[in-house]
Amino acid sequence: MNPEILFLEIAPRLASLIPLIMLISMVFFMASPKRPPEYLIALVIKIGVTITFILLLLIQFNLLTSSNIYLDYKPYGEFKVGHFTFVISYFFDNKGLFFCEVALGLAFIIASFVQKYLHNESGYLRFFSLFALFVNGMVMVILAGTIETLFIGWEMVGLSSALLVAFFQERTVPAKNALHLWVVYKISDACLFIAIFLLHQTFGELFFPTLLNQSLEGIDNYEKNFSMYLAVCMIIISAMAKSALVPFSGWLARAMDGPTPSSAIFYGAISIHMGAFLLLRFNPLIQLFPGIAWALVGIGVITSILSTVIEKTQCDMKSILAFSTLTQVGIIVSEIGLGFETLAMVHIIGNASLKTYQFLLVPSSFAHYQSTQESLGSHSVNKVSIQELSYFSSPSLKTFRLGFLRGGLDAFLIDWFIQPIVSFSNLLSRFENRFFCLKNNFDLTDNTPKS
Amino acid sequence: MANYTYLIPILVCTIGSLAVRGKNAPEGRFFSIIFSLIATISCLLFLLIKLSNSSFSNGIFNEEYLVALLASLLCSLNIISTPRTNFLSNPNSTNISLVLLLQALGIAACFSNDLKTLSFLLIIESIVFYLGNIQPPRAFWLIPAFTFLTILLGFLGLGDRAFRLLILIPTFCRLGIFPFHSMAAKIAHNSGLSVSIPFLLSPIPFKLLINNGFQSDISPFFPEAVVYLSLASLLYFAFLNLALSDARSYWCYLVFAINSTILLGFSQNDELSKIGALSFYFGVWVSLTGSGLVLRGLESRYGRLDLRQYQGLYRSSPALGFSFLMFGISNTAFPGFATFIPLEILIDGILETSWLQGGLLMLSIAIISVTSLQIYFKLFIGNRESSPKIFKIKKREIIMISILLFLSTFGSLLILADLTNSEHNHSAQKVKKPLPEH
Numbered sequence: 001m002n003p004e005i006l007f008l009e010i011a012p013r014l015a016s017l018i019p020l021i022m023l024i025s026m027v028f029f030m031a032s033p034k035r036p037p038e039y040l041i042a043l044v045i046k047i048g049v050t051i052t053f054i055l056l057l058l059i060q061f062n063l064l065t066s067s068n069i070y071l072d073y074k075p076y077g078e079f080k081v082g083h084f085t086f087v088i089s090y091f092f093d094n095k096g097l098f099f100c101e102v103a104l105g106l107a108f109i110i111a112s113f114v115q116k117y118l119h120n121e122s123g124y125l126r127f128f129s130l131f132a133l134f135v136n137g138m139v140m141v142i143l144a145g146t147i148e149t150l151f152i153g154w155e156m157v158g159l160s161s162a163l164l165v166a167f168f169q170e171r172t173v174p175a176k177n178a179l180h181l182w183v184v185y186k187i188s189d190a191c192l193f194i195a196i197f198l199l200h201q202t203f204g205e206l207f208f209p210t211l212l213n214q215s216l217e218g219i220d221n222y223e224k225n226f227s228m229y230l231a232v233c234m235i236i237i238s239a240m241a242k243s244a245l246v247p248f249s250g251w252l253a254r255a256m257d258g259p260t261p262s263s264a265i266f267y268g269a270i271s272i273h274m275g276a277f278l279l280l281r282f283n284p285l286i287q288l289f290p291g292i293a294w295a296l297v298g299i300g301v302i303t304s305i306l307s308t309v310i311e312k313t314q315c316d317m318k319s320i321l322a323f324s325t326l327t328q329v330g331i332i333v334s335e336i337g338l339g340f341e342t343l344a345m346v347h348i349i350g351n352a353s354l355k356t357y358q359f360l361l362v363p364s365s366f367a368h369y370q371s372t373q374e375s376l377g378s379h380s381v382n383k384v385s386i387q388e389l390s391y392f393s394s395p396s397l398k399t400f401r402l403g404f405l406r407g408g409l410d411a412f413l414i415d416w417f418i419q420p421i422v423s424f425s426n427l428l429s430r431f432e433n434r435f436f437c438l439k440n441n442f443d444l445t446d447n448t449p450k451s
Numbered sequence: 452m453a454n455y456t457y458l459i460p461i462l463v464c465t466i467g468s469l470a471v472r473g474k475n476a477p478e479g480r481f482f483s484i485i486f487s488l489i490a491t492i493s494c495l496l497f498l499l500i501k502l503s504n505s506s507f508s509n510g511i512f513n514e515e516y517l518v519a520l521l522a523s524l525l526c527s528l529n530i531i532s533t534p535r536t537n538f539l540s541n542p543n544s545t546n547i548s549l550v551l552l553l554q555a556l557g558i559a560a561c562f563s564n565d566l567k568t569l570s571f572l573l574i575i576e577s578i579v580f581y582l583g584n585i586q587p588p589r590a591f592w593l594i595p596a597f598t599f600l601t602i603l604l605g606f607l608g609l610g611d612r613a614f615r616l617l618i619l620i621p622t623f624c625r626l627g628i629f630p631f632h633s634m635a636a637k638i639a640h641n642s643g644l645s646v647s648i649p650f651l652l653s654p655i656p657f658k659l660l661i662n663n664g665f666q667s668d669i670s671p672f673f674p675e676a677v678v679y680l681s682l683a684s685l686l687y688f689a690f691l692n693l694a695l696s697d698a699r700s701y702w703c704y705l706v707f708a709i710n711s712t713i714l715l716g717f718s719q720n721d722e723l724s725k726i727g728a729l730s731f732y733f734g735v736w737v738s739l740t741g742s743g744l745v746l747r748g749l750e751s752r753y754g755r756l757d758l759r760q761y762q763g764l765y766r767s768s769p770a771l772g773f774s775f776l777m778f779g780i781s782n783t784a785f786p787g788f789a790t791f792i793p794l795e796i797l798i799d800g801i802l803e804t805s806w807l808q809g810g811l812l813m814l815s816i817a818i819i820s821v822t823s824l825q826i827y828f829k830l831f832i833g834n835r836e837s838s839p840k841i842f843k844i845k846k847r848e849i850i851m852i853s854i855l856l857f858l859s860t861f862g863s864l865l866i867l868a869d870l871t872n873s874e875h876n877h878s879a880q881k882v883k884k885p886l887p888e889h
Contacts, residue, residue, distance in 0.1 A: 152786040175828040425693035
């Protein structure tokens with residue numbers, strides 16, 4: 001067999017399998033009665049990430065040197081029941097490959113950092129297991145060749161993100177914040193699922209590869225209808241929830257309770273950009289509806305302005321960095337709405353790399369500050385701080401309040417979404433106690449009001 | 452002769468149940484494990500013999516020996532992993548004989564497709580409860596009495612339609628469909644989890660549901676009424692789960708919510724939802740058993756678990772925490788588990804029929820998903836004072852968890868293979884519905 005054809009058969013298979021093998025090995029480590037040594041855990045992850053990275057590089061090199069513009073790979077064949085079709089497929093094109101390579105590069109840096117940062121920490125293995133789940137989900141989202149594959153990756157990223165926020169298990173506040181994050185992610189998942197259903201109904205199963213090819217010819221054959229419109233809206237809401245765009249920005253500060261490396265990879269580098277990447281993938285469809293595209297620009301601008309204001313009022317480094325990332329994500333979303341796809345892609349990669357670096361500096365920020373001062377021999381950093389303080393001095397205490405309360409978005413989500421559900425649940429619990437469980441020796445439910 | 456081979460595992464369990472009754476705990480444990488395992492192994496052997504002669508031509512869900520093997524295996528794992536500290540909440544082996552009887556009835560149900568036979572099994576199962584130390588609620592006798600009356604009327608010429616309608620009432624009571632859930636909930640609270648797991652996840656009511664058909668020949672409004680009842684039940688339990696203060700209640704109401712989901716699928720008029728519900732049932736049967744058994748392991752160590760405060764159990768029981776999380780996300784159809792694609796099919800089928808129903812189903816599943824993580828956090832996160840003992844996971848628990856995790860992940864391959872190849876596929880292809888109008 002021709003070596004090139006052989007390579008094109010083996011490389012995509014391995015690139016899709018290795019993250020999965022990495023995840024399965026972590027599950028085995030978790031299940032084994034004896035804890036494996038730390039170096040072995042980190043080694044498995046680093047080798048897995050490196051091999052996947054190299055394979056993707058080789059595939060991209062092949063694409064650049066050959067006449068192919070993409071490579072489609074279905075690892076498990078097609079699953080069909082009636083008119084329900086489920087296909088797991090990977091789509092290797094230059095855009096996806098480039099982003100995935102950068103993401104894997106950042107993942108490798110984070111893994112190397114964590115090896116020392118969490119040394120002797122009781123949750124070392126747990127961190128790497130969730131990290132493997134995240135890498136698996138990330139590869140699936142970025143290289144998804146069908147919407148179902150994207151959805152699976154989307155859910156994996158969400159779960160790993162929520163569990164990493166609650167990483168420090170002796171504290172209860174991170175768990176509450178992780179639950180808050182999980183609620184938002186579930187909204188995102190539900191919207192994406194509805195979008196998948198609508199797109200399947202409207203376009204059939206051939207839709208996503210056509211979209212990935214950036215070929216609008218396939219889409220133009222269909223008349224714009226309400227289902228399409230609704231599907232695009234659902235995709236945008238899903239992306240908004242995942243990328244913490246307005247009005248879902250409230251969870252971002254809560255997500256900073258996790259360890260710094262997880263904040264770096266999730267809220268500095270990859271996860272927060274996932275929404276923008278989803279919009280980028282669906283942009284040909286979004287551009288069919290100019291009204292929605294302009295709304296996207298508006299959402300991006302509002303998010304940028306609001307997160308800039310919020311950033312100025314935060315009192316911890318990680319939150320400042322997170323909202324600074326969000327400012328950039330808002331601009332990226334605006335760029336996507338305006339149709340500047342390449343610019344948005346470059347912006348995502350640049351921002352993700354810079355923010356990873358900045359996040360990883362946070363634990364040693366005081367040492368870094370001192371060394372900067374010593375090398376400069378002056379107090380230049382303080383001058384910047386004074387300038388920033390003067391920003392809020394006279395004109396707008398209201399702006400300060402807005403930023404300090406994070407735009408009231410967190411309170412909005414709690415008051416309008418979470419609290420009504422909790423109140424209704426408490427009402428049902430009282431009803432259940434009153435009418436169905438009278439003779440139990442203990443109270444089934446908690447009737448105390450929840451905050 | 453070969454047609455009666457299915458009686459062997461049933462007889463083994465029944466004899467085992469009689470043999471262990473009245474014995475002390477160590478003896479009862481030993482003999483119950485032996486009898487239960489013999490029944491499971493015999494199911495496996497008969498399945499292999501059948502496989503050597505033919506293949507799964509009708510799909511795995513119609514393969515009695517395979518389903519019986521699963522039912523028997525789940526009961527065996529329950530018995531094997533029973534904690535020694537407090538053997539089925541009982542100093543002697545009265546309740547373990549009950550579990551063996553439930554195993555026998557479960558296997559018997561897998562081999563029956565006749566509504567009347569299944570109804571008889573339902574009566575026997577309910578009567579059996581009075582033999583143990585369970586103290587079922589007073590109204591519990593209504594289930595066997597009503598079922599018996601229905602069968603009697605059936606023999607007296609009640610008619611098939613009316614019989615199918617009436618038999619749904621005890622079935623709903625057993626499945627815990629709102630507002631018939633009170634008795635099942637009370638049994639789950641009064642008995643140990645070792646008994647409530649095979650009781651609440653018994654295949655008898657599900658077989659009754661599958662064979663009922665929910666045809667509109669009873670009344671044109673009948674399937675629709677069942678759909679709305681199951682939706683109301685699903686929403687009720689999904690929301691209720693958010694406010695529960697006891698871990699066992701959570702598991703019990705989770706089972707009811709899942710049962711309502713399955714009922715919703717079965718009562719739909721389209722084939723796709725029914726296929727989804729059936730395959731979802733098989734996936735979730737394993738994962739619900741898993742989460743119930745893990746919860747039992749935790750209860751045997753720490754007593755009844757209060758959800759009003761964070762328990763912080765992860766430090767002392769990390770393996771149980773990990774498995775609780777795994778089974779929890781499997782219950783809510785996380786990708787990679789056997790429940791994922793079946794639930795996708797189910798939601799897809801229901802969304803095609805009605806936007807409202809599909810939307811409410813998705814809302815409920817999302818809430819259940821949030822609850823599963825909430826309960827995990829409540830149980831395993833927090834700063835608990837260091838325990839005098841180290842509650843390490845036992846070997847028998849490792850075996851149980853490994854088998855169940857294997858089934859709930861790799862079982863998906865079997866389900867997928869069946870869904871793709873079976874006759875369901877062809878029948879589903881015939882029913883293709885247009886998009887609902889907006």
